[in-house]
Amino acid sequence: QSALTQPPSASGSPGQSVTISCTGSSSDVGGYNYVSWYQQHPGKAPKLIISEVTQRPSGVPDRFSGSKSGNTASLTVSGLQAEDEADYYCSSYAGSNNLIFGGGTKLTVL
Amino acid sequence: QLQLQESGPGLVQPSETLSLTCTVSGGSIRSTSYYWGWIRQPPGKGLEWIGSIYYSGSTNFNPSLKSRVTISVDTSKNHFSLKLSSVTAADTAVYYCARHKATTDWFDPWGQGTLVIVSS
Numbered sequence: 001q002s003a004l005t006q007p008p009s010a011s012g013s014p015g016q017s018v019t020i021s022c023t024g025s026s027s028d029v030g031g032y033n034y035v036s037w038y039q040q041h042p043g044k045a046p047k048l049i050i051s052e053v054t055q056r057p058s059g060v061p062d063r064f065s066g067s068k069s070g071n072t073a074s075l076t077v078s079g080l081q082a083e084d085e086a087d088y089y090c091s092s093y094a095g096s097n098n099l100i101f102g103g104g105t106k107l108t109v110l
Numbered sequence: 111q112l113q114l115q116e117s118g119p120g121l122v123q124p125s126e127t128l129s130l131t132c133t134v135s136g137g138s139i140r141s142t143s144y145y146w147g148w149i150r151q152p153p154g155k156g157l158e159w160i161g162s163i164y165y166s167g168s169t170n171f172n173p174s175l176k177s178r179v180t181i182s183v184d185t186s187k188n189h190f191s192l193k194l195s196s197v198t199a200a201d202t203a204v205y206y207c208a209r210h211k212a213t214t215d216w217f218d219p220w221g222q223g224t225l226v227i228v229s230s
Contacts, residue, residue: 048216
């Protein structure tokens with residue numbers, strides 16, 4: 001099964017909003033509300049920031065929000081801050097006890 | 111506070127078997143709500159789920175790796191293990207372990223990761 005499709009890069013200035021897309025198919029993103037997003041700073045382990053499309057774990061700033069429309073999920077980061085510069089990965093349940101990740105998006109804060 | 115820590119050799123010979131262990135601290139691996147998973151990340155590339163195990167021994171695997179992967183659990187030691195057979199240079203990666211909420215498919219928390227290089 002192919003990885004979910006994410007743009008390789010995204011950018012925004014401090015205070016702005018940026019949205020990162022994650023496109024799959026009706027067999028994964030479109031078929032289930034089990035999309036998660038992870039933030040990964042260089043040399044660090046990924047950190048869960050969104051689960052089940054829209055749920056924000058305790059301690060994650062409300063500047064991070066998730067949504068889904070059809071086969072595409074999105075992560076929006078509002079009020080960009082310097083520390084938001086990182087790689088972001090989406091993942092989705094893909095049926096038959098399988099899970100796939102996106103290829104990742106490098107977010108640059110200008 | 112739940113913590114996970116990977117351990118194992120950092121260098122594996124081609125065609126050999128990669129073996130890693132993830133030790134769970136600050137909580138029990140016998141949790142009824144969670145699986146325990148392995149995820150890897152080749153240098154400069156994205157994440158790939160390898161497989162997950164429940165404390166009872168029930169497992170799920172990435173279909174693309176299933177033929178080479180064994181995951182086991184030792185509840186007495188509060189750890190679980192990964193074996194990946196017949197490795198090649200393509201298996202060079204940082205290997206992470208993480209708690210896996212399998213019903214809704216998210217991973218949290220993650221271990222710090224361990225780099226495994228496949229080379230002679």
